[in-house]
Amino acid sequence: MDTTYIFLQHYWWFLVSLLGALFVFLMFVQGGQTLIYTLGKSEDERTLIINVLGRKWEFTFTTLVTFGGAFFASFPLFYSTSFGGAYWVWMLILICFVVQAVAYEFRSKANNFLGKKTYEAFLLVNGLGGTVLVGTAVGTLFTGANFTVNHANIADITGGNLTISQWKSPFGGLEAVWENPLNVMLGLAVFFLARILGILYITNSVDNSNILTRAKKRLLYETVPFLVFFLGFLVCILLSNGYAIGDQQTILTGVPYKYLNNFLAMPAVLAIFLAGVVGVLWGIGKTYLSKQTYTKGIWFAGIGTVLTVLALLLIAGYNNTPYYRSNFDPQSSLTIFNSSSSKFTLTAMSIVSVAIVFVLAYIVYFWRVMNKKKLTIEEIKSESHTY
Amino acid sequence: MLNHVFLSVLEWSRLQFALTAIFHWFFVPLTLGISFIIAIMETIYVRTGNEFWKKVVKFWMTIFGINFAIGVATGIILEFEFGTNWSNYSWFVGDIFGAPLAIEGILAFFMESTFIAIMFFGWNKIGRKTHLTASWLTAFGANISALWILVANGWMQNPVGMKFNPDNARNEMESFWDVLFNPSAIAKFLHTVTSAYVLSAIVVVAISAWFLLKGREKIFAKKSIIVASVFGLLSSAALIITGDTSANNIAQTQPMKLAAMEGLYKGKEGVGLSVFGILTPGKEANDGKDAFLFNIEVPKLLSFMGYRNSDAFVAGVEDLINGGFVPSYSDRDGNKITAELSAEEKIRRGKEAIASFAKYTEEKKAGNEVARDGARDELFKNINYFGYGYLNSPSSIVPNVPLCYYSFRIMVGLGFLFIIVFIVMLCGVLKKDREIGKWALRLAILSAPLVYIASQAGWIVAEMGRQPWAIQDLLPTVAATSRVDASAVMITFFLFFVLFSILLAAELKILFSQIKKGPNISNE
Numbered sequence: 001m002d003t004t005y006i007f008l009q010h011y012w013w014f015l016v017s018l019l020g021a022l023f024v025f026l027m028f029v030q031g032g033q034t035l036i037y038t039l040g041k042s043e044d045e046r047t048l049i050i051n052v053l054g055r056k057w058e059f060t061f062t063t064l065v066t067f068g069g070a071f072f073a074s075f076p077l078f079y080s081t082s083f084g085g086a087y088w089v090w091m092l093i094l095i096c097f098v099v100q101a102v103a104y105e106f107r108s109k110a111n112n113f114l115g116k117k118t119y120e121a122f123l124l125v126n127g128l129g130g131t132v133l134v135g136t137a138v139g140t141l142f143t144g145a146n147f148t149v150n151h152a153n154i155a156d157i158t159g160g161n162l163t164i165s166q167w168k169s170p171f172g173g174l175e176a177v178w179e180n181p182l183n184v185m186l187g188l189a190v191f192f193l194a195r196i197l198g199i200l201y202i203t204n205s206v207d208n209s210n211i212l213t214r215a216k217k218r219l220l221y222e223t224v225p226f227l228v229f230f231l232g233f234l235v236c237i238l239l240s241n242g243y244a245i246g247d248q249q250t251i252l253t254g255v256p257y258k259y260l261n262n263f264l265a266m267p268a269v270l271a272i273f274l275a276g277v278v279g280v281l282w283g284i285g286k287t288y289l290s291k292q293t294y295t296k297g298i299w300f301a302g303i304g305t306v307l308t309v310l311a312l313l314l315i316a317g318y319n320n321t322p323y324y325r326s327n328f329d330p331q332s333s334l335t336i337f338n339s340s341s342s343k344f345t346l347t348a349m350s351i352v353s354v355a356i357v358f359v360l361a362y363i364v365y366f367w368r369v370m371n372k373k374k375l376t377i378e379e380i381k382s383e384s385h386t387y
Numbered sequence: 388m389l390n391h392v393f394l395s396v397l398e399w400s401r402l403q404f405a406l407t408a409i410f411h412w413f414f415v416p417l418t419l420g421i422s423f424i425i426a427i428m429e430t431i432y433v434r435t436g437n438e439f440w441k442k443v444v445k446f447w448m449t450i451f452g453i454n455f456a457i458g459v460a461t462g463i464i465l466e467f468e469f470g471t472n473w474s475n476y477s478w479f480v481g482d483i484f485g486a487p488l489a490i491e492g493i494l495a496f497f498m499e500s501t502f503i504a505i506m507f508f509g510w511n512k513i514g515r516k517t518h519l520t521a522s523w524l525t526a527f528g529a530n531i532s533a534l535w536i537l538v539a540n541g542w543m544q545n546p547v548g549m550k551f552n553p554d555n556a557r558n559e560m561e562s563f564w565d566v567l568f569n570p571s572a573i574a575k576f577l578h579t580v581t582s583a584y585v586l587s588a589i590v591v592v593a594i595s596a597w598f599l600l601k602g603r604e605k606i607f608a609k610k611s612i613i614v615a616s617v618f619g620l621l622s623s624a625a626l627i628i629t630g631d632t633s634a635n636n637i638a639q640t641q642p643m644k645l646a647a648m649e650g651l652y653k654g655k656e657g658v659g660l661s662v663f664g665i666l667t668p669g670k671e672a673n674d675g676k677d678a679f680l681f682n683i684e685v686p687k688l689l690s691f692m693g694y695r696n697s698d699a700f701v702a703g704v705e706d707l708i709n710g711g712f713v714p715s716y717s718d719r720d721g722n723k724i725t726a727e728l729s730a731e732e733k734i735r736r737g738k739e740a741i742a743s744f745a746k747y748t749e750e751k752k753a754g755n756e757v758a759r760d761g762a763r764d765e766l767f768k769n770i771n772y773f774g775y776g777y778l779n780s781p782s783s784i785v786p787n788v789p790l791c792y793y794s795f796r797i798m799v800g801l802g803f804l805f806i807i808v809f810i811v812m813l814c815g816v817l818k819k820d821r822e823i824g825k826w827a828l829r830l831a832i833l834s835a836p837l838v839y840i841a842s843q844a845g846w847i848v849a850e851m852g853r854q855p856w857a858i859q860d861l862l863p864t865v866a867a868t869s870r871v872d873a874s875a876v877m878i879t880f881f882l883f884f885v886l887f888s889i890l891l892a893a894e895l896k897i898l899f900s901q902i903k904k905g906p907n908i909s910n911e
Contacts, residue, residue, distance in 0.1 A: 055508055058500035061459060066492030068466050073489035076481025076557075083470025083477070084869035090471050091879050094464055095886070101460035102890055105452055111900035113893035151556035154475065154866065155745035157738065157777060163870035164478050164556065172875060341482045342552070342559040352490050359497045366501055370512060384445055385452065385507045 008346035009336045010318065012074035015353060017313035019067040020138070021306040024190065026060035027134075028201040028298070029053050031194030033100075033127035036120060039202065039214050044377045047108070047386070050123070052205045052375050053198070054104040054387035059363070061101060073349055077149065077339030078324055081165035085147050086137065086173025093133045100126035104387045128191065135190030139183030140176050141316045142237050142259070144325035145169075149332040168328040185233045192226035193280075197305065200287060200298035207374035212293050219288045238263070243333055245320040251330045262315040269318070273311035279304020395873035397865055400472040403880040405850075407464045409843060410887045414458035414894075416842055419533055419580055420587025421451050422526035424618055426519070431614075433519045439908060443607055444522075446906035447591065450898065452507060457894050461887065472876065474869035476857055483549050483560045484539050491535035499528030533583075534576050541572025543858050544849070545640040547719070551770055553747050553763060558861070574636045575849075578629035581622050582802075582842055588619025589805055589831075589838040592812050594902055596831035599823060607908045609816040616813035623806045630799070631692060637852075638693030638701070639716045641859060643784060644852035646704045647791040649689060652678045654703035654712065659684035660692065663796055666789050672704050672782055702727070704788065708781045719771060719860075730781035737776030740769035777866040778855065786854040794844040794851070801841035808834050 032053040040046035072079045083090050099122035106112045107119035146168040153164050169175045176183045199215045199222065206212070242258025243251050255261075263270040283301025287294045317323035322333035340346065373379075380386050425447050432440035466488060470477050477485075505513065505521040513521075548565030549558040560566060592615045595608035637645045645651075650666050651658065664682030687697040694701070694715040706712050710729030718724055728736075743766035750759035778784065808831050815823030853859060857867040 055504055058459070058504060059497075061463070062492070062496045062500040065463055065466060065496055066489070068463075069485070069488035069490075069492040072466075072470065072477065072481060073485030076477050076485050079470040079481060079485070080474040080477035080869075083467060084472070084474025084871065087471055087869070087871050087875055087879075090467060091882075094467055095882070097463055098460045098886065098890075101463075102456050102893070105456035106893055106897055109453070109897045109901070110904070111896050113896045114889070152745060152748045154479070154556050155741050155748070157741055161870075162777075162866050163475050163868065165474055166870045170872075172871070341485065344563075345482050345486055345560045348560070348563040349486055349489060352493065355494055359493060363497060363501055366505055370504065370508065372512070383508070384510070385449070 002343065005343040005346070006337070008343060008350060009340045011350060012070075012340065012346055013317045013323070013336045014314065015356075016067065016071050016074060017310050017317070018306075019063060019070055020313055021309035023060065023063045023067055023134075024193070024309045025197065025302045025305045026056070026063050027131055027190070027194040028197030028302070029057050029060045030100075030127040030130050030198070031191075031196065032198030032202055033123040034191075034195060035198055035202075035218065036123065038218060039199075039211050041210070041214075045208065045211055046120075048206055048208060048375060048377050048380060049202060049211065050104070050107065050120075051380050051387050052202060055370065056201075057100065057104055061097065064097065074341055074346060075334070075336070075339045076341060077165070078334055081147055081149060081334060081339075082137075082140075082145070082173075082324065084163070084165055085167030086140070086145065086176070087167075088171070089133060089137050089173035089176065093130065093137065096126045096129040096133065100130070107387055127194070131191040131194045132184075132187040135187030136176055136183045137173075138190070139180070139186035139233070140173075141313070141323055142186075142242075143176075143180040143182050144243075144327040144333075145173070145176065146328040147326050147332060148329045149326075149334070182233055182236055185229050185236075189226060189229035189233055192222050192229065193305065195222045196226060196280075196284060197298065197301060200283060200301050203287060203293070204295045204298045205371060205375055207376045216288060216293075219284060223284050223288075243322045243325045243330060245322060245335050245337070249335070249338060251322055251325075251333045251335075253330045258321060259315050262319045262321060265319050266315070269311050269314045272307050272314075276304045276307030276309075276311060280308060396871060396876060397868050399873055399876035399880055400868050400871075401864060403472060403876055403883065404465075404468055406880060406887070407461060407468060407883060408846070408850075410883075410891065411458065411461040411465055412843060412846060413839065413891065414454045414461060415533075416583035416586045417454045417590055418451060418458055419529050419583035420585070420618075420622070421447060421454075421591065422522075422529050423584065424587060424591055424615055425451060426522045426526045427614055427618065428611075429519050429522050433515050439606070440610075442906050442908045443611060446607070447611075448507065449901050450590075450594075453894060453897055453901065455503065457890055460890065464883065470869075472869055472871070473857070473867050476862065476867035478557055479862055479867070480546075480549075480558050480858055482557055483542060483546075483566060486560070486563075487535040487539040487542075487566075491532050495528050495532035495535060499525055499532060502528060530580055533580055537576040537579055538567055538569070538572040540849075541569050541575035542566055543856075544575065544853060545569055545571035545636070546858050546861050551766075551773065553744055553766060554751075556744070556748075571636050571640055574629060574633045578626065578633045579845075581626040581629050582845060584622035585619055585626055585802070585805055586838045586842050588615040588622060589808065589834050591615035592619065592808065593832050593835035596812065596823075596828040597902065598905065600825065600828045600832070604905050604908055607906050612812050612816045616809040616816075619809045620806065620813070623802070623809065626802060630802075634692045635695070641853065642702050642714065642716055643704065643707050644786065644791070644848075645689075645693060646702060646707060647786045647788045647852055648795045648848060649701075650678050650682075650788055650792040651689075651701060651703040652705050654701050654706040656690065656700045657687045657698045658689040658701040659686045660688035661792075661796075663800075664792075666792055670788070672708050672785060704785055708784065730775075730778075730784050733772045733775040733784075734778050734781065736769040736772040737774060737778070739776070740766055740773045741776040743769070744773075771860070774856065774858070774861045774863055774866075777863045783855055786852050791848055791852045794847040798841050798844040798848065801837050801844075805834060805838060805841075 036046050036049050040049045103119040103122035149165050151164055156162055199219050203215050238260040241254045241256050243253055244255040246252040280301045283297040287297030317336050322335045324334040326332040425444055429444045502521040502524040506525050509518050547569050548562035549560050552559050592612055595611040598604045598608040649661055662683045665680040667676050667680055670676050690699040690701055691697040699715045702714055708730045710727045712727055714724050714727050743762050747762035750762055811827050812831055855863045857864045
């Protein structure tokens, strides 16, 4: 048993989970995009909201791209199995993000061909489709999918059945929607969480009393469905049977309370999870209940989101749990051991990963510099570059 | 039936990847170069304190921003398509190919996205020098992104630094430095970014020429032409050097691509470089027809460019199919080849390698250690031909010769035209006593669409010239695809085609409108 290799596989699952968690937090941009018309009643107010979100959209986008690259590099079998199989889910997610990338830049430009409203609709498509679909796709890490993995396929030159990872559903991943309601439940939880974070971010970043009043009121309407969907998903997952990695890397099925046991077996992860949940609830509660405008809610809820999602992804892959189980052929399930890159590649990338600390440091520094002053309608009108 | 469906998936997957890559490359090269041009202009602004330059910078930044957004939009598709459409590829070489993509995200994309926001929105929030630093870092971030993805592409042209692992049917990295400093990767990066700088310089010159033709913003236009032409000339010089290095690399590692680029069917010693020719329509390898209806060439230049020896033997398409010659290139391990194998023999050895791999897997499963090790030894005897085992006919190793030949000439020919444009425009604006002729301004404006054609033609040579391989000699595209319904890929192909076409139309409309609006500096 190569303990260094096992450590590296755990380390990269942690990094990928962290990137995924940061991505969910940064989806406050997407959540905010679905609230443009709810929080902004005049053209100026909507422009203010769009501009405050637009200054951060690239971070969310970049985190998604980096998440994809890091997943590819560290667990390429997931990339080839899920992306090549759940074709339609990933393609729809991509389309939702493609339209976002241009929407901000093109929206307020003269002669923009499609009109302002179309670009705002793109933002809505991204905010709604992006969050729900990403959440639904992540749900399959807990509920599984229908695929087989057979390395010997690549030698089937006479039969022409060369693909190693094969999807066993004709719906290209869309079956996740109807095969297990938990997937969509997580998708909706992510959607409402993104809206909550969007509200908290806008509260933190704009100086406009009308928007702030509406945002505060709206918070409760988003929190209730979020809690219903999130707690529903969580309880079902914790009480459900799961898969486990047995001796000789064989996959055991029907392991009772697998995810609950993972929390109990890894108290540190449980602590991260609980701290995260408290953070999210504190951020929401304090913002909603404060008599004065409380603007720091995004930091509690944001860090809380990162911790919660991180902990959930860790129980999906740690403690001998297959992180992507095959309901069709359990032995094809993906684990952090059978799907990872080689020890050499993980080592090389781990050295590069030291740079993440430096990257995070400059992002935090310049984020603070850019957000020091709250954005107003007047400032936007005086800017040379606006969305 | 199955075979038919599989081929259809292959064709649609290739079309979709080509479509998304072509669209992506419409927008990216301008951002790679114009970001440096902007940083240079802003440096002048910070050094002189002249507000004129700030307005110049802001105008070009708008052009940059419009392109950047759509470049990002088209880029994300490409990254995920490696998984969605090229599932086997992702696993077979993901251990090597994934790392540059991850490093690209960590080191470059965040740099780019952090500093681009400061560049656009930081004018009143940070000091001038910090802003200038952000502009330079945006440019470096964009170019470092290009470095990593081009290292990955260079590796596809010349796979080095890895070993096949039969236990999990994939190639595993053995040397990070071999992958990073792969000569093909370095050449690919330098040639591509310098071509992007030339493209950006031409676009800046063309837009400025339009203002001069309209008699608007003359000072702005002239100053922009000076900066862009000097930048473009220096980049063109670098482009010629990196182009020569690229050709030299191709000769060493992808002799079939070189033969296709040159329309060279029968190899010989002291081969000339075809300047321009008309290929014989319908020409096939070994059909006895002349390759050219008409050809003008520079004697011995191809031999010299390929092997630094004007009398070197350059293999043609037919030599590479038939084998039996002594090549001027070495094998992947750097050993001299005494007689090149025929394609047929390579295919036979490849099929043996694949059969040995299948046997290895079976014997391992059955627990027969001796038989397993025997199969493993057999596999590694023929491992260098593994990819050939997926091919069925010797002629399938030949890429589309006319496409490669003409694309190469379009790229190089236009590259030299742009040098003339830079010189004419630079001399024109530096002459104080008279205005630049209208013909020269029109030529400069016409160069803008031409530079995009040249740039795309370069990628056609690189990617179509590599066919039938996804990874040279290692994995043909036919074995690299996902098992998706052909109809699904067909639908997404058209979805992307329609979506990107609409976005391109929107981008061009906005771009032209912003250009017409101008920088509003002066009415002179």
